[in-house]
Amino acid sequence: MTLLAGRxxxxxxxxxxxxxxxxAARLFAEQGARVALLDLESAGPEAAAADLGPEHLGLVCDVRDKNACRQAVDRAAEAFGGLDVLIGNAGVVYGTPVMEISEAEYDQVLDVNLRGNFNMAQAVIPHMRGPHMGARNSGSIVLISSIAGQVGGGLFGRSHYAAAKSGIFGLAKALARELAPDGIRANAIAPGVIDNDFTQGRMTREIKDDIATKIPLGRLGTSGDIANVCLFLASDLSSYMTGTVLSVNGGLLIA
Ligand SMILES: NC(=O)c1ccc[n+]([C@@H]2O[C@H](COP(=O)([O-])OP(=O)(O)OC[C@H]3O[C@@H](n4cnc5c(N)ncnc54)[C@H](O)[C@@H]3O)[C@@H](O)[C@H]2O)c1
Known part of the structure:
Protein backbone atom coordinates (compact mmCIF):
# COMPACT_ATOMS: atom_id res chain seq x y z
CA MET A 1 0.00 0.00 0.00
CA THR A 2 1.35 3.42 -0.86
CA LEU A 3 -0.63 5.88 1.19
CA LEU A 4 1.06 9.02 -0.13
CA ALA A 5 1.59 8.18 -3.80
CA GLY A 6 2.11 11.39 -5.76
CA ARG A 7 1.87 13.55 -2.63
CA ALA A 24 8.30 10.70 9.27
CA ALA A 25 10.22 11.74 6.16
CA ARG A 26 11.57 8.23 5.67
CA LEU A 27 8.13 6.70 6.14
CA PHE A 28 6.50 9.24 3.80
CA ALA A 29 9.16 8.50 1.16
CA GLU A 30 8.47 4.76 1.50
CA GLN A 31 4.78 5.56 1.01
CA GLY A 32 5.41 7.35 -2.28
CA ALA A 33 5.75 11.00 -1.23
CA ARG A 34 8.39 13.53 -2.18
CA VAL A 35 9.59 15.30 0.93
CA ALA A 36 11.26 18.63 1.67
CA LEU A 37 13.21 18.66 4.92
CA LEU A 38 13.54 22.14 6.43
CA ASP A 39 16.00 22.62 9.25
CA LEU A 40 18.73 24.82 10.65
CA GLU A 41 21.97 24.90 8.68
CA SER A 42 23.77 23.21 11.58
CA ALA A 43 21.44 20.19 11.24
CA GLY A 44 22.41 19.67 7.57
CA PRO A 45 19.06 19.38 5.80
CA GLU A 46 20.62 18.85 2.36
CA ALA A 47 22.58 15.81 3.53
CA ALA A 48 19.54 14.42 5.33
CA ALA A 49 17.41 14.75 2.19
CA ALA A 50 20.17 13.12 0.12
CA ASP A 51 20.00 10.13 2.51
CA LEU A 52 16.35 9.73 1.55
CA GLY A 53 17.02 9.85 -2.20
CA PRO A 54 17.51 12.26 -5.09
CA GLU A 55 13.84 13.20 -5.48
CA HIS A 56 13.76 14.78 -2.01
CA LEU A 57 14.81 18.27 -1.02
CA GLY A 58 16.74 19.65 1.94
CA LEU A 59 16.45 23.37 2.65
CA VAL A 60 17.96 25.57 5.31
CA CYS A 61 15.13 27.31 7.14
CA ASP A 62 14.92 28.77 10.63
CA VAL A 63 11.20 28.56 11.35
CA ARG A 64 11.41 31.69 13.50
CA ASP A 65 12.01 33.67 10.31
CA LYS A 66 8.75 34.24 8.44
CA ASN A 67 10.45 35.14 5.15
CA ALA A 68 12.72 32.11 5.32
CA CYS A 69 9.64 29.91 5.79
CA ARG A 70 7.91 31.46 2.80
CA GLN A 71 10.98 31.16 0.58
CA ALA A 72 11.65 27.53 1.52
CA VAL A 73 8.02 26.51 1.08
CA ASP A 74 7.75 28.30 -2.27
CA ARG A 75 10.91 26.54 -3.45
CA ALA A 76 9.62 23.14 -2.39
CA ALA A 77 6.20 23.72 -3.96
CA GLU A 78 7.82 24.86 -7.19
CA ALA A 79 10.19 21.88 -7.30
CA PHE A 80 7.39 19.41 -6.52
CA GLY A 81 4.62 21.11 -8.50
CA GLY A 82 2.43 21.65 -5.42
CA LEU A 83 2.20 20.90 -1.75
CA ASP A 84 -0.10 18.51 0.14
CA VAL A 85 1.25 18.11 3.67
CA LEU A 86 2.94 20.18 6.36
CA ILE A 87 4.46 18.44 9.37
CA GLY A 88 5.26 21.26 11.83
CA ASN A 89 7.82 19.42 13.91
CA ALA A 90 10.71 21.78 14.70
CA GLY A 91 11.08 22.25 18.43
CA VAL A 92 13.44 23.05 21.29
CA VAL A 93 13.08 22.30 24.99
CA TYR A 94 14.76 23.43 28.19
CA GLY A 95 14.06 22.23 31.71
CA THR A 96 14.66 25.62 33.32
CA PRO A 97 12.65 26.52 36.47
CA VAL A 98 10.28 29.43 35.90
CA MET A 99 12.22 32.11 37.79
CA GLU A 100 15.43 31.28 35.93
CA ILE A 101 14.03 31.53 32.40
CA SER A 102 15.65 34.47 30.60
CA GLU A 103 13.78 36.55 28.03
CA ALA A 104 16.03 35.12 25.34
CA GLU A 105 15.25 31.52 26.32
CA TYR A 106 11.52 32.29 26.55
CA ASP A 107 11.62 33.86 23.09
CA GLN A 108 13.51 30.93 21.59
CA VAL A 109 11.13 28.33 23.02
CA LEU A 110 7.96 30.22 22.05
CA ASP A 111 9.29 31.28 18.66
CA VAL A 112 10.51 27.87 17.51
CA ASN A 113 7.66 25.79 18.91
CA LEU A 114 4.69 28.12 18.35
CA ARG A 115 5.48 31.07 16.07
CA GLY A 116 7.38 28.70 13.78
CA ASN A 117 4.24 26.68 13.17
CA PHE A 118 2.24 29.86 12.59
CA ASN A 119 4.86 31.07 10.09
CA MET A 120 4.80 27.72 8.32
CA ALA A 121 1.00 27.65 8.19
CA GLN A 122 1.01 31.07 6.54
CA ALA A 123 3.60 29.83 4.07
CA VAL A 124 1.84 26.60 3.04
CA ILE A 125 -1.80 27.70 2.95
CA PRO A 126 -1.51 29.58 -0.36
CA HIS A 127 -0.18 26.40 -1.96
CA MET A 128 -3.03 24.31 -0.60
CA ARG A 129 -5.89 26.61 -1.56
CA GLY A 130 -6.42 28.82 -4.58
CA PRO A 131 -5.72 31.04 -6.37
CA HIS A 132 -2.00 30.18 -6.21
CA MET A 133 -0.66 28.14 -9.12
CA GLY A 134 -0.76 24.45 -8.30
CA ALA A 135 -3.02 24.93 -5.25
CA ARG A 136 -5.22 21.90 -4.77
CA ASN A 137 -7.98 22.97 -2.39
CA SER A 138 -6.86 20.16 -0.17
CA GLY A 139 -4.10 19.58 2.30
CA SER A 140 -3.17 18.27 5.71
CA ILE A 141 -1.39 20.28 8.39
CA VAL A 142 0.01 18.25 11.28
CA LEU A 143 1.54 20.10 14.23
CA ILE A 144 3.73 18.28 16.75
CA SER A 145 2.85 19.38 20.26
CA SER A 146 3.69 17.43 23.43
CA ILE A 147 2.19 15.79 26.48
CA ALA A 148 3.83 18.79 28.21
CA GLY A 149 1.11 20.96 26.69
CA GLN A 150 -1.56 18.69 28.19
CA VAL A 151 -0.21 18.27 31.72
CA GLY A 152 1.86 21.44 32.29
CA GLY A 153 5.28 20.08 31.49
CA GLY A 154 6.70 18.18 34.41
CA LEU A 155 8.67 15.47 32.58
CA PHE A 156 11.41 17.72 31.21
CA GLY A 157 10.03 20.87 29.60
CA ARG A 158 8.88 23.60 31.96
CA SER A 159 6.57 26.61 31.82
CA HIS A 160 7.69 28.17 28.51
CA TYR A 161 7.68 24.82 26.72
CA ALA A 162 4.31 23.81 28.18
CA ALA A 163 2.83 27.19 27.19
CA ALA A 164 4.12 26.90 23.62
CA LYS A 165 2.93 23.32 23.26
CA SER A 166 -0.53 24.20 24.66
CA GLY A 167 -0.62 27.02 22.14
CA ILE A 168 -0.20 24.49 19.37
CA PHE A 169 -3.52 22.88 20.31
CA GLY A 170 -5.31 26.20 19.88
CA LEU A 171 -3.48 26.95 16.66
CA ALA A 172 -4.31 23.56 15.14
CA LYS A 173 -7.98 23.86 16.13
CA ALA A 174 -8.29 27.40 14.78
CA LEU A 175 -6.64 26.41 11.50
CA ALA A 176 -9.01 23.44 11.29
CA ARG A 177 -12.07 25.70 11.62
CA GLU A 178 -10.87 28.38 9.26
CA LEU A 179 -9.47 26.13 6.55
CA ALA A 180 -12.09 23.37 6.45
CA PRO A 181 -14.07 25.15 3.69
CA ASP A 182 -10.91 24.99 1.57
CA GLY A 183 -10.55 21.25 2.09
CA ILE A 184 -7.52 21.70 4.33
CA ARG A 185 -7.38 19.64 7.53
CA ALA A 186 -5.32 20.55 10.60
CA ASN A 187 -4.57 18.28 13.55
CA ALA A 188 -2.06 18.06 16.37
CA ILE A 189 -0.11 15.18 17.86
CA ALA A 190 0.89 15.14 21.52
CA PRO A 191 3.78 12.69 21.90
CA GLY A 192 4.66 11.37 25.33
CA VAL A 193 8.31 10.70 26.16
CA ILE A 194 10.22 9.66 23.06
CA ASP A 195 13.57 7.91 23.35
CA ASN A 196 15.67 10.07 21.01
CA ASP A 197 18.18 12.94 21.24
CA PHE A 198 15.68 15.78 21.73
CA THR A 199 16.91 16.70 25.22
CA GLN A 200 20.53 16.33 24.06
CA GLY A 201 21.51 14.11 26.97
CA ARG A 202 19.94 16.39 29.58
CA MET A 203 17.35 13.71 30.38
CA THR A 204 19.49 10.84 31.64
CA ARG A 205 18.96 7.15 30.96
CA GLU A 206 18.12 6.77 34.65
CA ILE A 207 15.31 9.35 34.42
CA LYS A 208 14.02 7.75 31.20
CA ASP A 209 14.01 4.28 32.77
CA ASP A 210 12.15 5.61 35.77
CA ILE A 211 9.51 7.24 33.52
CA ALA A 212 9.16 3.96 31.60
CA THR A 213 8.02 2.22 34.79
CA LYS A 214 5.10 4.70 34.94
CA ILE A 215 3.99 4.12 31.35
CA PRO A 216 1.21 1.54 31.02
CA LEU A 217 2.73 0.10 27.82
CA GLY A 218 6.02 -0.25 29.71
CA ARG A 219 8.40 1.61 27.44
CA LEU A 220 9.25 5.03 26.08
CA GLY A 221 8.02 5.87 22.60
CA THR A 222 10.16 5.82 19.47
CA SER A 223 10.37 8.43 16.75
CA GLY A 224 8.80 5.79 14.52
CA ASP A 225 5.76 5.55 16.81
CA ILE A 226 5.07 9.23 16.17
CA ALA A 227 5.95 9.02 12.47
CA ASN A 228 3.24 6.37 12.05
CA VAL A 229 0.63 8.78 13.42
CA CYS A 230 1.99 11.56 11.18
CA LEU A 231 1.40 9.22 8.23
CA PHE A 232 -2.15 8.54 9.37
CA LEU A 233 -2.96 12.25 9.70
CA ALA A 234 -1.17 13.17 6.46
CA SER A 235 -2.97 10.52 4.42
CA ASP A 236 -6.57 10.02 3.39
CA LEU A 237 -6.96 7.42 6.16
CA SER A 238 -7.86 10.40 8.37
CA SER A 239 -9.96 12.20 5.76
CA TYR A 240 -12.81 12.93 8.22
CA MET A 241 -10.55 14.19 11.01
CA THR A 242 -9.75 17.82 11.62
CA GLY A 243 -9.16 19.89 14.74
CA THR A 244 -8.18 16.84 16.79
CA VAL A 245 -5.32 16.17 19.19
CA LEU A 246 -3.97 12.63 19.10
CA SER A 247 -2.20 11.57 22.31
CA VAL A 248 0.60 9.12 21.52
CA ASN A 249 2.14 8.28 24.86
CA GLY A 250 1.86 4.58 25.68
CA GLY A 251 -0.94 5.38 28.11
CA LEU A 252 1.12 7.80 30.23
CA LEU A 253 -1.84 10.19 30.12
CA ILE A 254 -5.21 8.49 30.16
CA ALA A 255 -7.73 11.27 30.53
N1 LIG B 1 11.53 13.65 22.05
C1 LIG B 1 10.50 13.77 22.88
O1 LIG B 1 10.46 13.16 23.96
C2 LIG B 1 9.33 14.63 22.50
C3 LIG B 1 8.17 14.55 23.26
C4 LIG B 1 7.08 15.34 22.93
C5 LIG B 1 7.17 16.19 21.85
N2 LIG B 1 8.30 16.27 21.12
C6 LIG B 1 8.33 17.21 20.00
O2 LIG B 1 8.69 16.54 18.82
C7 LIG B 1 9.27 17.48 17.91
C8 LIG B 1 10.49 16.87 17.28
O3 LIG B 1 11.47 16.65 18.25
P1 LIG B 1 12.38 15.34 18.25
O4 LIG B 1 12.01 14.57 19.46
O5 LIG B 1 12.34 14.67 16.95
O6 LIG B 1 13.83 15.98 18.56
P2 LIG B 1 14.97 16.47 17.55
O7 LIG B 1 15.89 17.32 18.38
O8 LIG B 1 15.53 15.29 16.85
O9 LIG B 1 14.19 17.36 16.49
C9 LIG B 1 14.03 18.75 16.60
C10 LIG B 1 14.46 19.36 15.29
O10 LIG B 1 14.09 20.74 15.28
C11 LIG B 1 15.16 21.45 14.67
N3 LIG B 1 15.10 22.86 15.02
C12 LIG B 1 15.39 23.45 16.21
N4 LIG B 1 15.25 24.78 16.12
C13 LIG B 1 14.85 25.05 14.84
C14 LIG B 1 14.55 26.24 14.14
N5 LIG B 1 14.63 27.44 14.72
N6 LIG B 1 14.17 26.13 12.83
C15 LIG B 1 14.11 24.92 12.24
N7 LIG B 1 14.38 23.76 12.85
C16 LIG B 1 14.76 23.83 14.14
C17 LIG B 1 16.42 20.75 15.16
O11 LIG B 1 17.56 21.07 14.37
C18 LIG B 1 15.99 19.29 15.06
O12 LIG B 1 16.25 18.75 13.80
C19 LIG B 1 9.52 18.76 18.72
O13 LIG B 1 8.55 19.72 18.38
C20 LIG B 1 9.35 18.31 20.16
O14 LIG B 1 8.89 19.36 20.97
C21 LIG B 1 9.39 15.50 21.41
Missing part, protein backbone atom coordinates in the same frame (compact mmCIF):
# COMPACT_ATOMS: atom_id res chain seq x y z
CA UNK A 8 4.38 16.09 -1.44
CA UNK A 9 5.28 17.09 2.10
CA UNK A 10 7.26 19.73 3.94
CA UNK A 11 8.66 18.68 7.32
CA UNK A 12 10.26 21.22 9.64
CA UNK A 13 13.04 20.12 11.96
CA UNK A 14 13.36 17.07 9.75
CA UNK A 15 17.13 16.68 9.50
CA UNK A 16 17.93 15.13 12.87
CA UNK A 17 18.49 11.43 12.04
CA UNK A 18 17.13 10.13 15.35
CA UNK A 19 14.22 12.56 15.40
CA UNK A 20 10.52 12.38 14.70
CA UNK A 21 10.73 14.56 11.59
CA UNK A 22 13.31 12.39 9.85
CA UNK A 23 11.44 9.21 10.82
Missing amino acids: TAVITGGASRSGIGFA
Whole structure:
Protein backbone atom coordinates (compact mmCIF):
# COMPACT_ATOMS: atom_id res chain seq x y z
CA MET A 1 0.00 0.00 0.00
CA THR A 2 1.35 3.42 -0.86
CA LEU A 3 -0.63 5.88 1.19
CA LEU A 4 1.06 9.02 -0.13
CA ALA A 5 1.59 8.18 -3.80
CA GLY A 6 2.11 11.39 -5.76
CA ARG A 7 1.87 13.55 -2.63
CA THR A 8 4.38 16.09 -1.44
CA ALA A 9 5.28 17.09 2.10
CA VAL A 10 7.26 19.73 3.94
CA ILE A 11 8.66 18.68 7.32
CA THR A 12 10.26 21.22 9.64
CA GLY A 13 13.04 20.12 11.96
CA GLY A 14 13.36 17.07 9.75
CA ALA A 15 17.13 16.68 9.50
CA SER A 16 17.93 15.13 12.87
CA ARG A 17 18.49 11.43 12.04
CA SER A 18 17.13 10.13 15.35
CA GLY A 19 14.22 12.56 15.40
CA ILE A 20 10.52 12.38 14.70
CA GLY A 21 10.73 14.56 11.59
CA PHE A 22 13.31 12.39 9.85
CA ALA A 23 11.44 9.21 10.82
CA ALA A 24 8.30 10.70 9.27
CA ALA A 25 10.22 11.74 6.16
CA ARG A 26 11.57 8.23 5.67
CA LEU A 27 8.13 6.70 6.14
CA PHE A 28 6.50 9.24 3.80
CA ALA A 29 9.16 8.50 1.16
CA GLU A 30 8.47 4.76 1.50
CA GLN A 31 4.78 5.56 1.01
CA GLY A 32 5.41 7.35 -2.28
CA ALA A 33 5.75 11.00 -1.23
CA ARG A 34 8.39 13.53 -2.18
CA VAL A 35 9.59 15.30 0.93
CA ALA A 36 11.26 18.63 1.67
CA LEU A 37 13.21 18.66 4.92
CA LEU A 38 13.54 22.14 6.43
CA ASP A 39 16.00 22.62 9.25
CA LEU A 40 18.73 24.82 10.65
CA GLU A 41 21.97 24.90 8.68
CA SER A 42 23.77 23.21 11.58
CA ALA A 43 21.44 20.19 11.24
CA GLY A 44 22.41 19.67 7.57
CA PRO A 45 19.06 19.38 5.80
CA GLU A 46 20.62 18.85 2.36
CA ALA A 47 22.58 15.81 3.53
CA ALA A 48 19.54 14.42 5.33
CA ALA A 49 17.41 14.75 2.19
CA ALA A 50 20.17 13.12 0.12
CA ASP A 51 20.00 10.13 2.51
CA LEU A 52 16.35 9.73 1.55
CA GLY A 53 17.02 9.85 -2.20
CA PRO A 54 17.51 12.26 -5.09
CA GLU A 55 13.84 13.20 -5.48
CA HIS A 56 13.76 14.78 -2.01
CA LEU A 57 14.81 18.27 -1.02
CA GLY A 58 16.74 19.65 1.94
CA LEU A 59 16.45 23.37 2.65
CA VAL A 60 17.96 25.57 5.31
CA CYS A 61 15.13 27.31 7.14
CA ASP A 62 14.92 28.77 10.63
CA VAL A 63 11.20 28.56 11.35
CA ARG A 64 11.41 31.69 13.50
CA ASP A 65 12.01 33.67 10.31
CA LYS A 66 8.75 34.24 8.44
CA ASN A 67 10.45 35.14 5.15
CA ALA A 68 12.72 32.11 5.32
CA CYS A 69 9.64 29.91 5.79
CA ARG A 70 7.91 31.46 2.80
CA GLN A 71 10.98 31.16 0.58
CA ALA A 72 11.65 27.53 1.52
CA VAL A 73 8.02 26.51 1.08
CA ASP A 74 7.75 28.30 -2.27
CA ARG A 75 10.91 26.54 -3.45
CA ALA A 76 9.62 23.14 -2.39
CA ALA A 77 6.20 23.72 -3.96
CA GLU A 78 7.82 24.86 -7.19
CA ALA A 79 10.19 21.88 -7.30
CA PHE A 80 7.39 19.41 -6.52
CA GLY A 81 4.62 21.11 -8.50
CA GLY A 82 2.43 21.65 -5.42
CA LEU A 83 2.20 20.90 -1.75
CA ASP A 84 -0.10 18.51 0.14
CA VAL A 85 1.25 18.11 3.67
CA LEU A 86 2.94 20.18 6.36
CA ILE A 87 4.46 18.44 9.37
CA GLY A 88 5.26 21.26 11.83
CA ASN A 89 7.82 19.42 13.91
CA ALA A 90 10.71 21.78 14.70
CA GLY A 91 11.08 22.25 18.43
CA VAL A 92 13.44 23.05 21.29
CA VAL A 93 13.08 22.30 24.99
CA TYR A 94 14.76 23.43 28.19
CA GLY A 95 14.06 22.23 31.71
CA THR A 96 14.66 25.62 33.32
CA PRO A 97 12.65 26.52 36.47
CA VAL A 98 10.28 29.43 35.90
CA MET A 99 12.22 32.11 37.79
CA GLU A 100 15.43 31.28 35.93
CA ILE A 101 14.03 31.53 32.40
CA SER A 102 15.65 34.47 30.60
CA GLU A 103 13.78 36.55 28.03
CA ALA A 104 16.03 35.12 25.34
CA GLU A 105 15.25 31.52 26.32
CA TYR A 106 11.52 32.29 26.55
CA ASP A 107 11.62 33.86 23.09
CA GLN A 108 13.51 30.93 21.59
CA VAL A 109 11.13 28.33 23.02
CA LEU A 110 7.96 30.22 22.05
CA ASP A 111 9.29 31.28 18.66
CA VAL A 112 10.51 27.87 17.51
CA ASN A 113 7.66 25.79 18.91
CA LEU A 114 4.69 28.12 18.35
CA ARG A 115 5.48 31.07 16.07
CA GLY A 116 7.38 28.70 13.78
CA ASN A 117 4.24 26.68 13.17
CA PHE A 118 2.24 29.86 12.59
CA ASN A 119 4.86 31.07 10.09
CA MET A 120 4.80 27.72 8.32
CA ALA A 121 1.00 27.65 8.19
CA GLN A 122 1.01 31.07 6.54
CA ALA A 123 3.60 29.83 4.07
CA VAL A 124 1.84 26.60 3.04
CA ILE A 125 -1.80 27.70 2.95
CA PRO A 126 -1.51 29.58 -0.36
CA HIS A 127 -0.18 26.40 -1.96
CA MET A 128 -3.03 24.31 -0.60
CA ARG A 129 -5.89 26.61 -1.56
CA GLY A 130 -6.42 28.82 -4.58
CA PRO A 131 -5.72 31.04 -6.37
CA HIS A 132 -2.00 30.18 -6.21
CA MET A 133 -0.66 28.14 -9.12
CA GLY A 134 -0.76 24.45 -8.30
CA ALA A 135 -3.02 24.93 -5.25
CA ARG A 136 -5.22 21.90 -4.77
CA ASN A 137 -7.98 22.97 -2.39
CA SER A 138 -6.86 20.16 -0.17
CA GLY A 139 -4.10 19.58 2.30
CA SER A 140 -3.17 18.27 5.71
CA ILE A 141 -1.39 20.28 8.39
CA VAL A 142 0.01 18.25 11.28
CA LEU A 143 1.54 20.10 14.23
CA ILE A 144 3.73 18.28 16.75
CA SER A 145 2.85 19.38 20.26
CA SER A 146 3.69 17.43 23.43
CA ILE A 147 2.19 15.79 26.48
CA ALA A 148 3.83 18.79 28.21
CA GLY A 149 1.11 20.96 26.69
CA GLN A 150 -1.56 18.69 28.19
CA VAL A 151 -0.21 18.27 31.72
CA GLY A 152 1.86 21.44 32.29
CA GLY A 153 5.28 20.08 31.49
CA GLY A 154 6.70 18.18 34.41
CA LEU A 155 8.67 15.47 32.58
CA PHE A 156 11.41 17.72 31.21
CA GLY A 157 10.03 20.87 29.60
CA ARG A 158 8.88 23.60 31.96
CA SER A 159 6.57 26.61 31.82
CA HIS A 160 7.69 28.17 28.51
CA TYR A 161 7.68 24.82 26.72
CA ALA A 162 4.31 23.81 28.18
CA ALA A 163 2.83 27.19 27.19
CA ALA A 164 4.12 26.90 23.62
CA LYS A 165 2.93 23.32 23.26
CA SER A 166 -0.53 24.20 24.66
CA GLY A 167 -0.62 27.02 22.14
CA ILE A 168 -0.20 24.49 19.37
CA PHE A 169 -3.52 22.88 20.31
CA GLY A 170 -5.31 26.20 19.88
CA LEU A 171 -3.48 26.95 16.66
CA ALA A 172 -4.31 23.56 15.14
CA LYS A 173 -7.98 23.86 16.13
CA ALA A 174 -8.29 27.40 14.78
CA LEU A 175 -6.64 26.41 11.50
CA ALA A 176 -9.01 23.44 11.29
CA ARG A 177 -12.07 25.70 11.62
CA GLU A 178 -10.87 28.38 9.26
CA LEU A 179 -9.47 26.13 6.55
CA ALA A 180 -12.09 23.37 6.45
CA PRO A 181 -14.07 25.15 3.69
CA ASP A 182 -10.91 24.99 1.57
CA GLY A 183 -10.55 21.25 2.09
CA ILE A 184 -7.52 21.70 4.33
CA ARG A 185 -7.38 19.64 7.53
CA ALA A 186 -5.32 20.55 10.60
CA ASN A 187 -4.57 18.28 13.55
CA ALA A 188 -2.06 18.06 16.37
CA ILE A 189 -0.11 15.18 17.86
CA ALA A 190 0.89 15.14 21.52
CA PRO A 191 3.78 12.69 21.90
CA GLY A 192 4.66 11.37 25.33
CA VAL A 193 8.31 10.70 26.16
CA ILE A 194 10.22 9.66 23.06
CA ASP A 195 13.57 7.91 23.35
CA ASN A 196 15.67 10.07 21.01
CA ASP A 197 18.18 12.94 21.24
CA PHE A 198 15.68 15.78 21.73
CA THR A 199 16.91 16.70 25.22
CA GLN A 200 20.53 16.33 24.06
CA GLY A 201 21.51 14.11 26.97
CA ARG A 202 19.94 16.39 29.58
CA MET A 203 17.35 13.71 30.38
CA THR A 204 19.49 10.84 31.64
CA ARG A 205 18.96 7.15 30.96
CA GLU A 206 18.12 6.77 34.65
CA ILE A 207 15.31 9.35 34.42
CA LYS A 208 14.02 7.75 31.20
CA ASP A 209 14.01 4.28 32.77
CA ASP A 210 12.15 5.61 35.77
CA ILE A 211 9.51 7.24 33.52
CA ALA A 212 9.16 3.96 31.60
CA THR A 213 8.02 2.22 34.79
CA LYS A 214 5.10 4.70 34.94
CA ILE A 215 3.99 4.12 31.35
CA PRO A 216 1.21 1.54 31.02
CA LEU A 217 2.73 0.10 27.82
CA GLY A 218 6.02 -0.25 29.71
CA ARG A 219 8.40 1.61 27.44
CA LEU A 220 9.25 5.03 26.08
CA GLY A 221 8.02 5.87 22.60
CA THR A 222 10.16 5.82 19.47
CA SER A 223 10.37 8.43 16.75
CA GLY A 224 8.80 5.79 14.52
CA ASP A 225 5.76 5.55 16.81
CA ILE A 226 5.07 9.23 16.17
CA ALA A 227 5.95 9.02 12.47
CA ASN A 228 3.24 6.37 12.05
CA VAL A 229 0.63 8.78 13.42
CA CYS A 230 1.99 11.56 11.18
CA LEU A 231 1.40 9.22 8.23
CA PHE A 232 -2.15 8.54 9.37
CA LEU A 233 -2.96 12.25 9.70
CA ALA A 234 -1.17 13.17 6.46
CA SER A 235 -2.97 10.52 4.42
CA ASP A 236 -6.57 10.02 3.39
CA LEU A 237 -6.96 7.42 6.16
CA SER A 238 -7.86 10.40 8.37
CA SER A 239 -9.96 12.20 5.76
CA TYR A 240 -12.81 12.93 8.22
CA MET A 241 -10.55 14.19 11.01
CA THR A 242 -9.75 17.82 11.62
CA GLY A 243 -9.16 19.89 14.74
CA THR A 244 -8.18 16.84 16.79
CA VAL A 245 -5.32 16.17 19.19
CA LEU A 246 -3.97 12.63 19.10
CA SER A 247 -2.20 11.57 22.31
CA VAL A 248 0.60 9.12 21.52
CA ASN A 249 2.14 8.28 24.86
CA GLY A 250 1.86 4.58 25.68
CA GLY A 251 -0.94 5.38 28.11
CA LEU A 252 1.12 7.80 30.23
CA LEU A 253 -1.84 10.19 30.12
CA ILE A 254 -5.21 8.49 30.16
CA ALA A 255 -7.73 11.27 30.53
N1 LIG B 1 11.53 13.65 22.05
C1 LIG B 1 10.50 13.77 22.88
O1 LIG B 1 10.46 13.16 23.96
C2 LIG B 1 9.33 14.63 22.50
C3 LIG B 1 8.17 14.55 23.26
C4 LIG B 1 7.08 15.34 22.93
C5 LIG B 1 7.17 16.19 21.85
N2 LIG B 1 8.30 16.27 21.12
C6 LIG B 1 8.33 17.21 20.00
O2 LIG B 1 8.69 16.54 18.82
C7 LIG B 1 9.27 17.48 17.91
C8 LIG B 1 10.49 16.87 17.28
O3 LIG B 1 11.47 16.65 18.25
P1 LIG B 1 12.38 15.34 18.25
O4 LIG B 1 12.01 14.57 19.46
O5 LIG B 1 12.34 14.67 16.95
O6 LIG B 1 13.83 15.98 18.56
P2 LIG B 1 14.97 16.47 17.55
O7 LIG B 1 15.89 17.32 18.38
O8 LIG B 1 15.53 15.29 16.85
O9 LIG B 1 14.19 17.36 16.49
C9 LIG B 1 14.03 18.75 16.60
C10 LIG B 1 14.46 19.36 15.29
O10 LIG B 1 14.09 20.74 15.28
C11 LIG B 1 15.16 21.45 14.67
N3 LIG B 1 15.10 22.86 15.02
C12 LIG B 1 15.39 23.45 16.21
N4 LIG B 1 15.25 24.78 16.12
C13 LIG B 1 14.85 25.05 14.84
C14 LIG B 1 14.55 26.24 14.14
N5 LIG B 1 14.63 27.44 14.72
N6 LIG B 1 14.17 26.13 12.83
C15 LIG B 1 14.11 24.92 12.24
N7 LIG B 1 14.38 23.76 12.85
C16 LIG B 1 14.76 23.83 14.14
C17 LIG B 1 16.42 20.75 15.16
O11 LIG B 1 17.56 21.07 14.37
C18 LIG B 1 15.99 19.29 15.06
O12 LIG B 1 16.25 18.75 13.80
C19 LIG B 1 9.52 18.76 18.72
O13 LIG B 1 8.55 19.72 18.38
C20 LIG B 1 9.35 18.31 20.16
O14 LIG B 1 8.89 19.36 20.97
C21 LIG B 1 9.39 15.50 21.41
